[in-house]
Amino acid sequence: MIKPNTGRSVMLACDHGYFMGPTHRLEEPKKTIQPLVHYCDALAVTRGVLRSSVDPKWDAPIILRVSGGTSVLKEDLSDEGITTSMKDAVRLNVSAVALSIFVGSTHEKESLLNLSKLVDEGEEFGIPVMAITAVGKELEKRDARYLSLACRLAAEIGAHLVKTYYCEEFEKVVTGCPVPLVVAGGPKLKTEVDVLELAQRAVREGAIGVDMGRNIWQNDQPVAMIKAIRAIVQENATLKEAIQLFNEEKAKTKLREETAISV
Ligand code: R5P
Secondary structure, X not given: OOEOOOOEEEEEEOOOHHHHOOOOOOOOHHHHHOOOHHHOOEEEEXXXXXXXXXXXXXXXXXXXXXXXXXXXXXXXXXXXXXXXXXXXXXXXXXXXXXXXXXXXXXXHHHHHHHHHHHHHHHHHHOOXXXXXXOOOOOHHHOOHHHHHHHHHHHHHHXXXXXXXXXXXXXXXXXXXXXXXXXXXXXXXXXXXXXXXXXHHHHHHOOOOEEEEOHHHHOOOOHHHHHHHHHHHHHHOOOHHHHHHHHXXXXXHHHHHHHHHHHO
């Protein structure tokens, strides 16, 4: 999942359906994942999507989402349990399991105990656990003070990797967290430059990469987007180079589409 030569990773998050249902542009997971999977270092999905929509020939390591139990219709999204056993994760031959923790929420304790249980079980089989510092619908929680607390708790309980959000003073979050961090993208940002800037700042300030979904596959040019993000994360491309790559890829796609139409 983490490239040994760079210590970095581009993870493609496609696990939103477990509480959001057929969310925009992830209505048919296979169609969304297929063109993108070759440009990621790991793919995050649930077992239902893994079984139905991931071709065994694709070689991306799998991060299996194993928490859930609450849908987007509920005001409080923090009431999650573990939805997939470690035994099934082993059977599915995944590279890691992932669950959300909800620090400060009604179900803080249950989610933290879910994490500790998962780490105990994962250790038996050598399966790493990624904790996700979820904020539910309270997106305004995403500041350095809160995220430092949530990431540190996750690491102390034994998470091998933490997925969090980028924020102002992100270095503080990184400094206080003794295990590697990746950043989510969150809801779709206004422009491509905003997304690329987020990825660049995150890795410059200490994240080992991204675990991004909507800002890739909700973009009109998802392949161009993931390639540009990959250039930033894995090749330290500058923002200018990444934007240029995005525009070149976009132009190639347009040309292919126009050629297909004229034929
Ligand atoms: C939510 O379902 C998951 O934790 C996502 O994997 C995470 O939020 C990353 O996806 P996005 O970049 O769309 O926020």
